[in-house]
Amino acid sequence: MENSKLKAFIPFFYLVWSDDLLSQKEFVTLQEFIGSQRWISEKEQEFLLSKVAISVPPSRAQLAEWKSEIDTVIHHHPLLKSIFEVSMALAENNSYIKDHTADFLQLENDLGILGEEAIGNFKTRSKTFTSNYQSAPTFEIEKLTQILDGEQSTIIKKVKSIISRPKFAYETSTDTAIYREKVYDWCKILADENLGNMAYPKQYGGGENIADYFAIMETLSYHDLSLVIKFGVQFGLWGMSIQSLGTEKHYSKYLKDIGSLHLPGCFAMTETNHGSNVKGLETTATYNHNDQTFTIHTPHEKAQKEYIGNAAVHGQMATVFAKLIIDEIDYGVNAFIVPIRDTNSKILKGIKIGDCGLKMGLNGVDNGTIRFENVVIPKENMLDRFASVNEEGKFESPIPSDNRRFFTMLGTLVGGxxxxxxxxxxxxxxxxxxxxxxxxxxxxxxxxxxxxxxxxxxxxxxxxxxxxxxxxxxxxxxxxxxxxxxxxxxxxxxxxxxxxxxxxxxxxxxxxxxxxxxxxxxxxxxxxxxxxxxxxxxxxxxxxxxxxxxxxxxxxxxxxxxxxxxxxxxxxxxxxxxxxxxxxxxxxxxxxxxxxxxxxxxxxxxxxxxxxxxxxxxxxxxxxxxxxxxxxxxxxxxxxxxxxxxxxxxxxxxxxxxxxxxxxxxxxxxxxxxxxxxxxxxxxxxxxxxxxxxxxxxxxxxxxxxxxxxxxxxxxxxxxxxxxxxxxxxxxxxxxxxxxxxxxxxxxxxxxx
Amino acid sequence: MENSKLKAFIPFFYLVWSDDLLSQKEFVTLQEFIGSQRWISEKEQEFLLSKVAISVPPSRAQLAEWKSEIDTVIHHHPLLKSIFEVSMALAENNSYIKDHTADFLQLENDLGILGEEAIGNFKTRSKTFTSNYQSAPTFEIEKLTQILDGEQSTIIKKVKSIISRPKFAYETSTDTAIYREKVYDWCKILADENLGNMAYPKQYGGGENIADYFAIMETLSYHDLSLVIKFGVQFGLWGMSIQSLGTEKHYSKYLKDIGSLHLPGCFAMTETNHGSNVKGLETTATYNHNDQTFTIHTPHEKAQKEYIGNAAVHGQMATVFAKLIIDEIDYGVNAFIVPIRDTNSKILKGIKIGDCGLKMGLNGVDNGTIRFENVVIPKENMLDRFASVNEEGKFESPIPSDNRRFFTMLGTLVGGxxxxxxxxxxxxxxxxxxxxxxxxxxxxxxxxxxxxxxxxxxxxxxxxxxxxxxxxxxxxxxxxxxxxxxxxxxxxxxxxxxxxxxxxxxxxxxxxxxxxxxxxxxxxxxxxxxxxxxxxxxxxxxxxxxxxxxxxxxxxxxxxxxxxxxxxxxxxxxxxxxxxxxxxxxxxxxxxxxxxxxxxxxxxxxxxxxxxxxxxxxxxxxxxxxxxxxxxxxxxxxxxxxxxxxxxxxxxxxxxxxxxxxxxxxxxxxxxxxxxxxxxxxxxxxxxxxxxxxxxxxxxxxxxxxxxxxxxxxxxxxxxxxxxxxxxxxxxxxxxxxxxxxxxxxxxxxxxx
CATH class of the missing domain: 1.20.140.10 (Butyryl-CoA Dehydrogenase, subunit A, domain 3)
Known part of the structure; x- marks a missing residue:
């Protein structure tokens, strides 16, 4: 391209052949532009058109040459702002081009080329502010950690050190049985470290420190979440249900063994047909005054307890929520301790356990279903802080409304x-x-x-x-x-x-x-x-x-x-x-x-x-x-x-x-x-x-x-x-x-x- | 409560003792109200206050009696709208109560009781419009299905009938190896049914029906999604890369075997360091003119191919995207067919395969990493629709820009x-x-x-x-x-x-x-x-x-x-x-x-x-x-x-x-x-x-x-x-x-x- 005025076309040639956003339409736009310019001779037009014939692409070397010419011009004139200015520079400010400034600017527009942006592609700019930005802390990390941890700093450090032990390496097996056992073993370690009983009263071996208990829950959650939930089911739901709904006789009998994980248990509230609307639970606890017992029963399949953590494998007892029936009168939902397995993990008579099977997550927790077939438990197994059956076999409660009583019971469990x-x-x-x-x-x-x-x-x-x-x-x-x-x-x-x-x-x-x-x-x-x-x-x-x-x-x-x-x-x-x-x-x-x-x-x-x-x-x-x-x-x-x-x-x-x-x-x-x-x-x-x-x-x-x-x-x-x-x-x-x-x-x- | 004017208090007594949204504050509000009413004698006040003493709750029977009195009144006066109206009715329109209407309404407000809502709780209303609403179709389901399926109705029915076969029962094992084999077996059945090659040209055994191919992809997705992705990798990515980027010699050599799944393969584009920005891929394909071969090489660990479907277990070949180097000049990213396993599934020399391991999902697909250690392939293995090396060992392409050529290649793969x-x-x-x-x-x-x-x-x-x-x-x-x-x-x-x-x-x-x-x-x-x-x-x-x-x-x-x-x-x-x-x-x-x-x-x-x-x-x-x-x-x-x-x-x-x-x-x-x-x-x-x-x-x-x-x-x-x-x-x-x-x-x- 010896003719310097024709060099004005180089940037356009280069762009139509190289820009991946331009399509065949742009070739036509450029061809029409060339055809319409009266200041170009027929022969020159032919030459220019030959450079934008779709069927005859330029060689890769030709493209490289165009680019090199553009690069040179930009290198020498770093302030060039639009494709047209590059064209002018390439054409050495040829007056024909100058006279057709408007036409060229229109062409740029018609091709959808934004000058500066297109030119940016020719320049080497490793120094943009986006690329130079990086991490540069303005504060001391340890100080902020201390602010976050606050008074629980000591227990948090202790928990972190425990879950960082080699024994706490994550389980990678996809076998649920293996995973569940691993999680159970981890729980035992935590119990041995006196973390499980942290919230229980001191007289039952606990730490009597609720703030620390919640900090433990949170910190454990940096580790495996099945562990946290298993931990929460055992020490939180199961243990706290005893502590919140039971009385002294239950505390002294169970809390220590729960806190040490010698007595693994469940919190059996949800039923298949009643999850959110727990007021409607259908399991029954029928009082028998002659032998001072309750009979726990699941009236139909969809009244079975479902999703119960610790039920499928490890639990030996469960706090079971059931409608209390005395003399055929329904006194609303109350809570009862029901043994489900013996200490050898054998499922007890009348108890039917199902396995919830694979879940989206938390597969280290053994969620199961529980059905009760007329299971008889002694009277003292009623968690009787808010309601009880007296010596005469009559219902007693400081909260006369069944509804309000049940919600009061739930309120004590708000810790979860x-x-x-x-x-x-x-x-x-x-x-x-x-x-x-x-x-x-x-x-x-x-x-x-x-x-x-x-x-x-x-x-x-x-x-x-x-x-x-x-x-x-x-x-x-x-x-x-x-x-x-x-x-x-x-x-x-x-x-x-x-x-x-x-x-x-x-x-x-x-x-x-x-x-x-x-x-x-x-x-x-x-x-x-x-x-x-x-x-x-x-x-x-x-x-x-x-x-x-x-x-x-x-x-x-x-x-x-x-x-x-x-x-x-x-x-x-x-x-x-x-x-x-x-x-x-x-x-x-x-x-x-x-x-x-x-x-x-x-x-x-x-x-x-x-x-x-x-x-x-x-x-x-x-x-x-x-x-x-x-x-x-x-x-x-x-x-x-x-x-x-x-x-x-x-x-x-x-x-x-x-x-x-x-x-x-x-x-x-x-x-x-x-x-x-x-x-x-x-x-x-x-x-x-x-x-x-x-x-x-x-x-x-x-x-x-x-x-x-x-x-x-x-x-x-x-x-x-x-x-x-x-x-x-x-x-x-x-x-x-x-x-x-x-x-x-x-x-x-x-x-x- | 013989004194009929005092009966006006019954609804309030009942509510404070039974409503689970009311708290101790409300007892105080009610006590103060009683204390402030001058028309009640001191003795009456004492009596009323005894009903709202927090430490001496009424019996459950007393609560039931109050409720029964309220129920009776509401039953006889179904138009009662507020708690105060109930009070009035219970008090038999006693004039004292009437005179203190404003006080009672204020009390209702202070307790936060919304009259109608509270009354709602006494009425049995199984006929609310919310509870009566139910499914009641207004159109014919089959007609709508036909509109959705349109012209692909036949192939959709065929696919549905195949994936409903007993052989397509879902795999429930959590063992990835078993799952992968099951998915592979399903793919073979689909190939046998001529579903895999649906989009390929008829001369290579295909169905030449792209619309049906997409309908197959969509319909298969009602079944296991690992199957769909494995299917898509084999017949879509691997097969279509040959069809879109290769030429006749590749079609005749490979397409039939790909479509029948006799030649399982991979689409090896993504590298560890380049996922979105594939223009920056670093694998090299260096041309050797003396023996007319390319050497495929992974320059460093993070330039390995990653997430490649079919790589970990089943793939025998791969379309590998690599920078073409001829005489030390980089011609941008091009595609090459590289064998990775022999027909006995043995990994070939110079090929290093890794397993991506467990993923969030799609575990029936064997994603893997591939590294190439100077793997030599013949010249004809270059997919040469958009670029080739000529007899003289020189680069040739109808698209001179490396960038535009690469995006054109990517454009042909848009079917994915x-x-x-x-x-x-x-x-x-x-x-x-x-x-x-x-x-x-x-x-x-x-x-x-x-x-x-x-x-x-x-x-x-x-x-x-x-x-x-x-x-x-x-x-x-x-x-x-x-x-x-x-x-x-x-x-x-x-x-x-x-x-x-x-x-x-x-x-x-x-x-x-x-x-x-x-x-x-x-x-x-x-x-x-x-x-x-x-x-x-x-x-x-x-x-x-x-x-x-x-x-x-x-x-x-x-x-x-x-x-x-x-x-x-x-x-x-x-x-x-x-x-x-x-x-x-x-x-x-x-x-x-x-x-x-x-x-x-x-x-x-x-x-x-x-x-x-x-x-x-x-x-x-x-x-x-x-x-x-x-x-x-x-x-x-x-x-x-x-x-x-x-x-x-x-x-x-x-x-x-x-x-x-x-x-x-x-x-x-x-x-x-x-x-x-x-x-x-x-x-x-x-x-x-x-x-x-x-x-x-x-x-x-x-x-x-x-x-x-x-x-x-x-x-x-x-x-x-x-x-x-x-x-x-x-x-x-x-x-x-x-x-x-x-x-x-x-x-x-x-x-x-």
Whole structure:
């Protein structure tokens, strides 16, 4: 191509032949362009057209030559910005080309080439800011770990040292029988270390330390989750059912052996036909006054106990929930100790055990079914803290209502709804540690000519992981709060604490499901290999959203508690009353809903923790008041209450969620304020802001619908979430290292390589 | 309680002692109320207070007596609406009580009792509309099945009959070796039935029917998904790589044996260090002109081939992607046939095979790693459709750009991106069939005194499943469309079809992940048992979002294609140009964005398919134009294009998603219009409306931010989604039955009981 004006076409030739986004249509565009230019002679046109004939491609060498010419020009004129400018330079500012600037720019457009972007492909730019970004911690990891562990630091260290022993190497056999035995052996070691009886009274060999017990549950969850559940079934469900529902005679007889795992047992509540609606359990316990016994019986197949941990292999006894029948009168569901195996593991007469078989996860736990065929137990086996049969064979109870009594019994078992979300939290921490450490090292794609970039530098990747990291930290502090409230509970706080625990169980376990889903996906194929443990974490925790109460059902309980509290506070309030309630006082109402605030987008405002908490509180109160009004309207309008509750069921979930989000933010802010170490406080502040803003982003539809925010503000929030993700990214690896999960527990090669 | 005025207190006594939402605080409230009422004598007060002393509960019999008195009054006065009205009736309209109406109403409020709701608990109402609702199909299932199966009806029936044979009973062993052999045996049966070679040319023994091939992939997916993937690896990836990248000499030599499964093989592209960025593969194929061979070599451990299906056990050959090196010049990635085992399954010299070990799912597929230690293959083993080495040992290709050539090669393999989303679709159909059939039978909770209610009658349950059912139907038709476009493709349509397939692969597989997550959760504990198959469906499809292209990466490809199309159409458009583009013409702009439309909430408008499509198109175009403008602004502002793309990466995902949603809706509407059977058309219309509205609900934040809708409208949409779910519910079971999945494939006891 000696003719210098024709050189202007070189970039276009090169692009149509090399750009993989261009198709045959673009050849036609270019051919037509060449044909339409009157300043090119017929012969020149022919020559140019020969370069864009689809059937006669240029040689690879020709393509290389074009590229080399373009490279040279760009090298000498580094400020060139568009393809047309490159053309001009190649054509040595030929005046014909200059005169047809508009035509060439149009051609660029018609081909869909964005100048700078196309030129970028010719330049070697290893120095983009995306590729230069990397881990650079701003705080001391150990200090943050100490803040997280707090007063439980000693027990946490002890548990970590135990589960790091060689004996705790993960079981890799897919044989369920082998796995179950391994888990049982691990449990025995933990019992020998006095971890199982940590919550029991000292007089029965226990540690009488509930805070430590929950810390043990959480820390064990860095290891195998079947172990945690088996541990929880034995020492939590089985042991605590004795402690919470029984009396002195039961404690002295059983607690020590349960705590030492000499008496493995079950918690037999759920039946095939009654899982969530346990009030409807059908197993019967019929009192026989002549020989002072109860007969435990399963009336039909679907009334069998199901999913019972420890039932299929190891359990020797079970706390069985059954309807108490005395003289043909039904006194509601009560609890009874029923032996199911002898000490040689032989199943006792009248007991039929089934095996739940393979499950999605937790296959180290021997879940089974239990049926009772007129099994007779002595009278003292009734757990009689809340109800008993007296000497005359009459029913006695300090709680006259069968319904209220049963829910009081369930209320004493609420500890399980703290253990499970804390276990879920630990699983989320493990998943995030694996995914973030891998993403910091895994490189894929990069700028033209530069090396590949850690995938954690990509915005999407940050958006997938870093807000969830913030949420996991947030939940950590919220669960500390729930634990503390539970430990310090008074009778009158019980309904609130029960709702709080039920709600946080749902919030934490759903969050873990989300976290592990993202972790699996962002780790790609590596995330699918069992050796990297997201498999086990994900499948084991999958049932966390169901057991200890189906999350959706629990959220409705939480919402009902909120509604009841709301009504107590406000009753049949009028419109002004509700406005006052929502805004605390009318002045706030005016200031928060005025256009200056709904549109406010400066950084200091968006990052202000008072703004965050107000927005969460406003949402919580508004949703609650609106659900209450709607329910009342429906019922006043003639709907059966049962139907009305069904109509607003999805709003009930919102009521509960908004309440829980406020609690979580509030506790995160409080925990943050208490931090003394300056640098730890700074990074926690960033995480807290990210939690607040990413939840607001998630709820932006609601805020816009309500008018609490305008579009400018929700858009600014989205931008700020991006910015915070980017700012936190250099600390991301340190933030997961602060969880301080033993390497032997993480185990994933992609996290440790 | 002889004194009739005091009887007014009975309902309150009963409630504080029996309602499980009331706490100790309420006793105090009631005590204070009693103490403050001047019209009660001191003695009467004492009597009343004795009934609410926490330490002296009433007997169970006393509680029953109170309840009986309340029941009697309600029975005689069925119109009583509040607790106070009951009190009045019990007190026989005593004037003292009447005079203190306000006090009593205040007490009700202070206790948080909602009159109607509390009264509901005394009434036996088995006739609520929630509990009376049930399955009641409005259409003929067989007709809808025929509409879904269309022209592939015959092959679909054939495949269903094969996978229903006793030999296809699911493998239940957890031993991977046994499972892999079972899957391999199943594959042989399918090959014998001429299903594997369905897409190959007739002259090589094939069926030359691509449409049938995809229908086979989808239908097989009702059975074991390891089987589908093994089938896809052998006949799709391995066979199609020969057919797409090779030439006549390869076809005649290999295709028949591949189609009959006499030659099991692999598709060896992915390497440990290069999964998404396959352009960066590091395996080398060095040409040796002296003996006309290539030497295939793995330069370092992380350049090994990884996750390769058929590699660990059965594969005898592999299509290996490697950088072609001739005279030390790198000609980019090309494909070569490399033998890895002899016919006795002995691994050949220089080949090192690893086993990927246990995976989250698909454990019936023998994924492995392959390393090559200077493995020499003859020259004819180069798949030379797009590039070859000539007689003189020089490189030749009709596509001069290495980059474009490689992406052209990848483009020919796009069929995999149709097979996988169709397999994902089938898995979603299986999950929904299991979950919906179970939810129609599973009963839990119910109105006081009535029997328990099918859980599918609950709003939340409907909201969790029915929009996903609609989406699954929508995706069915969209994938039919993608398949048809692929089969009828022309060269110039390829970039569009590649983007479409990549996008629908991501859309369908993500949807399946969501669907199966909901299915697992709504089935509770039963959903966790492996026997109910959600386990396998969920874990097997989990990797679908990664393989055949990571979804996030694919979505960016789609977005880049859309941006390129956008630029071709509009180039450097000005503001008015973009408005015209978004609204087609300015008149629409005015009519769609005027307050009457943004607030329009009547039912006919909300259900109007033109409104739906306009809203989807508007969103698609606005997001695309805005991303293009933003990118241009960033680059014009001096950002490196690579950085600019990273900054807008999350918007790119939105661009792709909005495009895909529009395609899916458009194709659903078109398919719906073509339906002749009136009743099938009606139910499909409902589903299509639900798909449209539930997507709009999901995107309401965007619509509100943009101003395309106002709050009144998004709220009306939410209501309409509820209404449609409710209306579709009686057809839900029939809608999943229309998928016509063989019972032996469903297998789940909870679906079939």
């Amino acid at each position: 709804r703290i253990g499970i979300p804390r276990s879920a939290l630990a699983a989320a921490k493990s998943g995030l540690t694996i995914a973030i450490q891998y993403s910091d090292k895994r490189r894929q794609f990069g700028p033209e000519g530069g090396s590949e970039v850690p995938i954690l530098n990509y915005r999407i990747h940050q958006r997938r992981l870093i807000p969830l990291l913030a949420k996991t930290y947030a939940i950590h502090f919220a669960l500390q709060y729930v634990t503390n409230r539970y430990i310090a509970k008074t009778e009158s706080e019980m309904p609130e604490i029960e709702a709080l625990a039920a709600g946080m169980k749902a919030y934490s376990t759903w969050s873990t499901t989300d976290v592990l889903q993202e972790c699996r996906e962002v780790c790609g194929g590596k995330g699918y290999l069992s050796e990297n443990r997201i498999d086990a974490l994900k499948n084991d925790t999958e049932i966390y959203t169901t057991f200890e109460g189906d999350n959706t059902v629990l959220m409705q309980l939480v919402a009902k508690n909120r509604l009841s509290e709301f009504r107590k506070a406000f009753g049949e309030m009028d419109a002004m009353g509700i406005i006052n309630y929502v805004f605390e006082n009318a002045k706030t109402a005016i200031s928060e809903k005025n256009p200056i605030v709904t549109r406010k987008t400066e950084e200091t405002h968006l990052l202000d923790d008072e703004f965050h908490l107000s927005a969460f509180q406003y949402r919580e109160k508004t949703i609650l008041a609106s659900a209450a009004k709607r329910l009342k309207k429906l019922i006043d309008g003639g709907l059966e209450p049962y139907d009305a509750f069904n109509v607003v069921q999805h709003q009930m979930i919102d009521v509960a969620e908004a309440y829980l989000e406020r609690i979580v933010l509030e506790q995160f802010q409080k925990a943050m304020e208490a931090i003394e170490d300056k640098k730890s406080k700074e990074i926690m502040t960033n995480l807290c802001q990210l939690y607040a803003l990413s939840q607001m982003e998630k709820n932006k539809g609601w805020y816009l619908e309500d008018g609490y925010m305008e579009a400018a503000k929700t858009k600014a929030i989205r931008k700020m979430v991006n910015q915070l993700c980017w700012e936190i990214r250099p600390d991301a690896v340190s933030l997961v290292k602060a969880f301080d999960i033993p390497d032997s527990c993480l185990a994933a090669p992609i996290a440790l390589d | 991106r149709i097979g996988i989303p169709r397999s994902a679709l089938a898995a979603a159909k299986s999950g929904l069939t299991i979950a919906i059939q179970y939810s129609d039978k599973r009963r839990q909770f119910g109105p006081e005194g009535g029997s328990e209610v099918p859980i599918l009658n609950y709003r939340i349950h409907q909201r969790r499943l029915i929009p996903l059912l609609a989406k699954t139907y929508a995706i069915h038709f969209a994938l039919q469309y993608v398949t048809n476009r692929y089969i009828a493709k022309t060269e110039s349509e390829m970039p569009e079809i590649e983007a479409l397939a990549a996008g629908m692969k991501a859309y369908s597989t993500w949807s399946t992940t969501d669907v199966l997550q909901e299915c697992r959760e709504v089935c509770g504990g039963k959903g966790y048992l492996s026997e109910n198959r959600i386990d396998a469906l969920k874990n097997d499809t989990e990797i679908y979002t990664t393989f055949e292209g990571d979804n996030t990466v694919l979505m960016q490809l789609v977005a880049k294609n859309r941006l390129s199309e956008f630029r071709k159409a509009f180039g450097e458009m000005d503001a008015m140009g973009i408005i015209n583009y978004v609204f087609e013409n300015a008149k629409t702009a005015i009519s769609e964005k005027n307050p009457i439309v943004t607030r329009k909430t009547e039912e006919t408008h909300l259900l109007d398919d033109e409104f739906h499509l306009s809203a989807f198109q508007y969103r698609e175009k606005t997001i695309l134009a805005s991303a293009a403008k933003r990118l241009k602004k960033l680059i014009d502002g001096g950002l490196e294009p690579y950085d600019a793309f990273n900054v807008v990466q999350h918007q790119m995902i939105d661009v792709a998603e909005a495009y895909l949603e529009r395609i899916v809706l458009e194709q659903f509407q078109k398919a719906m219009e073509a339906i002749e059977d009136k009743k099938s058309k009606e139910i499909m219309t409902n589903l299509c409306q639900l798909y449209a509205l539930s997507q709009m609900e999901k995107n309401k934040g965007w619509y509100l931010e943009d101003g395309y809708m106002e709050a009144a409208k998004t709220k009306a949409i939410r209501k309409m989604v509820n209404q449609l779910c409710w209306e579709i519910r009686p057809d839900a079971v029939s809608l999943v039955k229309a998928f016509d999945i063989p019972d032996s494939c469903l297998a789940a006891p909870i679906a079939l009981d």
